Each structure stands twice: as structure tokens, then as C-alpha cells.
Amino acid sequence: MISSDKIPNNVDLHLNKRLQRALEHWQPAYIQWWRDMGPQGFLDYHQVFVRTAISVDAAGWAHFEYVRLPEYRWGIFLADPVVNRTIGFGDFFGQPVWQEVPGEFRNQLRRLIVTQGDTEPASVEQQRWLGHRCPSMYDLRNLFQVNVEEGRHLWAMVYLLHSYFGRDGRDEAEELLSRQSGNRDKPRILEAFNEPIDTWLDFFMFTMFTDRDGKSQLLSLAESSLDPLARTTKFMLTEEAHHMFVGETGVGRIVERTCQLMKETGISEDVRALGGIDLPTIQKHINLWFSLSLDLHGNEISTNAAAYFANGLKGRAEEGKWSEHRVVETTYDLETMVEGSLKRQHIPMRNAMNEVLRDWYVDDCQAGVTRWNRIMERYGISDRLVLPNRKFNRGIGQFAGTHFDPTGRQISDEEWTRRKYEWLPNAADKQFLLSIMNASLFEAGRFANYIAPPARGIKGRPVNFEYVRTEM
Ligand code: BYC
Secondary structure: OOOOOOOOEOOOHHHOHHHHHHHHHHHHHHHHHHHHHOOOOOOOOEEEEEEEOOOOOOOOOOEEEEEOHHHOOOOEOOOOOOOOOEOOOOOOOOOEOEOOOOHHHHHHHHHHHHHHHHHHHHHHHHOOOHHHHOOOHHHHHHHHHHHHHHHHHHHHHHHHHHHHOHHHHHHHHHHHHHOOOOOOOOOOOOHHHHOOOOOHHHHHHHHHHHHHHHHHHHHHHOOOOEHHHHHHHHHHHHHHHHHHHHHHHHHHHHHHHHHHHHHHHOOOOOHHHHOOOOHHHHHHHHHHHHHHHHHOOOOOOOHHHHHHHHOOOOOOOOHHHOOOOOOOOOEEEEEEEEOOEEEEEEEEHHHHHHHHHHHHHHHHHHHHHHHHHHHHHHOOOOOOOOOOOOOOOOOOOOOOOOEEOOOOOEEOHHHHHHHHHHHOOOHHHHHHHHHHOOOOOOOOOOOOOOOOOOOOOOOOOOOOOOOEEEOO
16 A cells, blocks of 8 residues: 655655655756646646546546645655566576666666666656646646656656665756756656647647557566566556546647548548648658657667666566577567668677567557557548558667668758658648647637547546636
8 A cells, every 4th residue: 555654655764764865855846847847827826627646556546636736745665565476588597587677787687777767857847838728627637647747757767766876866866957958968767758838739749659658668677677666667657547548648649630620621621721630740740750669779789788688687578478588599670771782681689679579569560650640440431540660760870970861762962961851840830730729728628629528537437527727
């Protein structure tokens, strides 16, 4: 059960006074960060209908109430331990999991936890102005739910840093509040978390594609030999699912509205003239956020990934579904770049673990895109949305520095420069989106013209429920 302490937790924090004091010392800095970098304009006079964890089992943690955002009960929640759990992969396969950090893996683990932790506040920073352009009260509430849970995920990583990494961990926890998304001098660690998210199309694409990287990375960390890391990330995954729901249904509702506008006026009519978002613009945003999120899986050939796997620190998604867990002999048939040309190579499977996770990720994304296409099918529209080839627009890994079109055809620098904005959003696209999102629709039950209402509301409430209320 979760305590009602100053820092809600299910880790018996009160029994470890030193840790409790350290976290209580970090807490005001966190709240200050939330005030400075969290959802701007909605911190003091609004109450939001959000869910808060009251226990980690399926029934107990989804407790809903109106909350002022700075008073959200962020805390430390770990999934229940698995009795006699053993390491599921790598060189230590079959040995008991670790409850403490082994000295020889300290740096690797710290690095993984810091990288994971850094993405959480980054996403809140990226999204902090979106409330002023929300398409409905329902969507505003979903944005804030995502934001408070990303804040909680930061708490999850800070708990691990404080508990297991001593002085360095405390320093890292402070650094997590001092880097800033998009800041030239102190940027966030991974590139996709420095991109601005100032339209709701970007937000939905981010929660669809980038939060899904969150899912694949958390699934692989949930297999970790460091048991507290595995249990922490396991509970984070239950929260992550809602974020992807927001992204997938958000884009789906935009696609649906676009289909309606296309039907109303004849298929070839320009949807933009009617204040909707045309399919080519939606496709460009898929191209952008999918490729940025592919980069988040790291290099196709990675000695870091091989070491993480060997040491049992970070596995594959759903490791239990694989038949062989040491992975010493097998190879991965990988497309690589050699002196500017594509070449297939067999590389040791452990070195390809980033790519193995990326395979899982691409399949999971494809399932979502297929569901969007069913909406168009239902409306009798023959256009289809697609994922670009995974070599397209890459900034990390084998294909960075070489250009490919969305079908995966290698192209020259000149063709890329000339045609880039056929495939990716340009300034005019951004301006158009901002023009149809120029004010917040803060009225229960009303939706912006470019998005269809959801099929149902939150937690049995109607779609026109007052999901965010203003205090008088
Ligand atoms: N941007 O061997 P490589 C989420 C660096 S999202 C910039 O391929 P590795 C969320 C790399 O650091 C999930 N730099 O790297 C979603 C290394 O640098 P050094 C977040 C990059 O370690 C939405 C060098 O390139 N969780 O939760 O195998 C909202 C060599 O690279 C990037 C995690 O990421 C990049 N994209 O793979 C909120 C899990 N990629 O050492 C939250 C933890 C690579 O040479 N992180 N580099 O200076 C990891 O597992 C790994 O760090 C990565 C990178 C998979 C990210």
C-alpha cells in the first residue's frame, strides 16, 4: 500500500531516514522546476481531473480526483517484487537478481538511469505552452495527465539515483532539473527531447511515436538484473500506456475529422481551406516524429548495447518470448553504410541489440498506423498513411549523414536539399497549424474544427464533462 507521507511511496521510505531527508531536500527544487517549466498558465487557478496512484495493483492506482497541478502527489512506486527472481539474459543468466548496484556496473547503470530520467522533465518542458492552444477541455486534461506522470517518472529515476549512487546520484538528480529542453548551453541529452512541441499535431505525434520509444526502452529496462530498476520501470509502463493512447487516438481523431471534411466537400477539396489538417501534412509529421524516435534507439551497431546485454542491465523487450537468452553465437543480418554505400553485414547479435529493440518498436508503430488507415477505409477514402523507411532522416547511427527518401532510396545532398520539405514539415506548415490552433477551446464539450470528439470520456465521465475547472 502507498503511504500518505510527504513523499507518497510504497518503499517504506520512513525506515531510511537518510534517503527520506535527501529526497525531501530535492522535493522543493522539483516543485520550483515544475512551476518554472511545467504547464504555463494552469498552475494556480485550475483544478484538473487526473488519476493518481494510491496503490500499485491494477485496481488501486487508478484513482481519479480534481487536483491543482502543483499539488499532485508525486511519489515513488515500485511494482511488487517477484519472489526468487533470476537474471533473464546475458552472461549472468539464471543467477539471482541484484538488490544493490555491483561496483563494476555502476557507471553503466548510472548512465542508463540518467538518460532515461532526462527525457521525463524534458517532455514536460517541451509541452509547457500547449495548454494555451488546446483543442478541447478533454484534450487539455489529457495533456496535464501526461505531464504529471512524466514528472512522476522523473521521481522514479531520482529515487534510484539517490538510493544507489550516493553523492554522484544526488548530483545527477540536481542536473536533471538544470538541463533544459532546447537550451543551447545545457540541452537535454537525447536529440528528440530538444525539438519544440508547439502544435497539437506535434504533441499527438510525440505521444504516439516518442512515448512509444519510452515503452520499448522501459520494457527492456524492466528486464534488468538490477531489481529496483526493473520494478520501477515496470510500474512506469502502466502509466506510459495512457500516453500512447493519447497520441494514437489524438492523431486518429484528426484523421477522422479530415475524412469528414474531405467527404463534405468532395474528395479533392483542400481541407486546409476548411480549417482541417490535410493528409499530406499529417504524413509529414509522421515522417518527422517517427524518424526522430528511431534515432532514440541508438546506433545499429553498438558496443554499449552489447555490454548492457552481456551484463544483464538492459535486455530485449519481452525477453521471456525469446527462446535463447545468452545470445553468444547468433548474428544479425544488418544493412550498414560502408564508404557511402549500403552493404549487408552479419554482426554479432549482442552488438545489434539496439536494432533488435528498434524492430520491436517499428512493428508496434506499424500496428498504430494500420488502425489510422482503417478510419480512412471506413470513410471510403483510398489514401493511406505510411511509416517512412527507417533510413529516412536519421541523425544517429549508420544512416546519419547520408540521405534517403521516405521509400529508402539513397539520394544526393542536392536532391535532399531540394525535396526535404516535400517530406518534412516546413515553416509554412507550422504557421498554418498555429493559425488553426490560435486559442484554447476552454469550454466543456466543444472541440476545435480540426479534430473529432473522442468516442468516450475519461473514467466513465461524458465527453462534455468539465475535465478542467477554473477556481473562482
Ligand atoms: N541523441 O552506442 P550508441 C522516454 C549517443 S523515451 C543523442 O548507439 P547506446 C520518454 C550515445 O549516448 C526513452 N545522442 O548508444 C518518451 C553515445 O554517446 P557517448 C528514454 C545519442 O548507449 C516520451 C553515442 O551516441 N530511455 O522514456 O547504445 C516522453 C553512441 O551511441 C542518441 C532511454 O533512452 C540520440 N538519440 O544507445 C517522456 C533508455 N543515441 O557515450 C519519456 C536509456 C545515441 O559516445 N538509454 N546517442 O558519449 C539507452 O538505453 C541508451 O542511452 C540509448 C543510446 C538507447 C539512448
